[in-house]
Amino acid sequence: RTAQLVSNLLDMARLQAGAVTLRRDWQSLEELAGSALRSIEPALAAHPVQIALPADLPLLYADGVLIERVLANLFENAAKYTPPGTPITLSAHQEGEQTVVEVSDEGPGLPAGDVDTLFRKFTRGDGESSTPGVGLGLAICRAIVQAHGGQISAANRAAPAHGAVLRWTLPHREMPAIVEPEAAAQ
Numbered sequence: 001r002t003a004q005l006v007s008n009l010l011d012m013a014r015l016q017a018g019a020v021t022l023r024r025d026w027q028s029l030e031e032l033a034g035s036a037l038r039s040i041e042p043a044l045a046a047h048p049v050q051i052a053l054p055a056d057l058p059l060l061y062a063d064g065v066l067i068e069r070v071l072a073n074l075f076e077n078a079a080k081y082t083p084p085g086t087p088i089t090l091s092a093h094q095e096g097e098q099t100v101v102e103v104s105d106e107g108p109g110l111p112a113g114d115v116d117t118l119f120r121k122f123t124r125g126d127g128e129s130s131t132p133g134v135g136l137g138l139a140i141c142r143a144i145v146q147a148h149g150g151q152i153s154a155a156n157r158a159a160p161a162h163g164a165v166l167r168w169t170l171p172h173r174e175m176p177a178i179v180e181p182e183a184a185a186q
Contacts, residue, residue: 020066022147026059026175027067029101033090036071043076046084052091060099061173066144073137074103074166082107082163097172098150104165109156118154138166145170 030053037049060067071090078088086106093100110118119142138154145152145168152168 020147022063022066024061024063027062027064029053029057029060029092029099032060032064032068033071036068036075039068040072040076040079043079044088047079047082048085048087049075050087050089052089054093057092058094058099058172059175060170061175062148062170063144066147067170070141070144070168071103073141077137077166078103078105078107078164081105086163094172095169098169099172100167100169102165102167104157104163106157106161106163109162110154110164115154119152141166141168 030051033051033053037044075088075090082088082105089102089104091102091104119138138152142152148170150168150170152166154164154166157163157165
């Protein structure tokens with residue numbers, strides 16, 4: 001835990017200082033989600049994970065390692081704060097010039113009050129919780145998403161559903177045209 005805490009603190013410092021160079025490339029959200037899920041598999045053992053991505057979802061132009069970290073943090077938080085057996089869902093869609101990604105759960109939801117405070121360093125939803133953590137995961141997610149030109153927010157799901165939804169966006173970019181080698185030679 002100490003090594004993970006130090007790693008998170010260093011990552012947060014680098015992100016806030018602008019010392020992280022994004023290594024953007026075209027990424028499949030489905031593949032990034034699969035990698036994130038594998039990396040935290042033990043934490044998700046008691047939760048079914050549902051992936052609901054449209055077949056025509058465009059690739060993301062992003063740093064795959066960092067976006068995988070966002071997904072892993074959001075999945076892990078959902079697993080920490082929801083009862084065993086409750087599902088966690090990843091969904092995404094295009095909304096104008098944005099790709100919108102949501103991680104939702106069917107747990108107790110977010111605490112009353114200003115949910116924006118959850119994205120501050122060392123802030124947790126329940127300060128007196130026995131759930132491990134120091135409150136850096138969502139702050140790191142926000143820093144990564146903002147470094148990509150996106151936004152992240154949290155809310156409770158609309159009634160009659162219950163649980164939380166963490167929604168983040170990335171600017172949509174058109175993929176460059178793929179030129180076939182034969183056509184380029186002409």
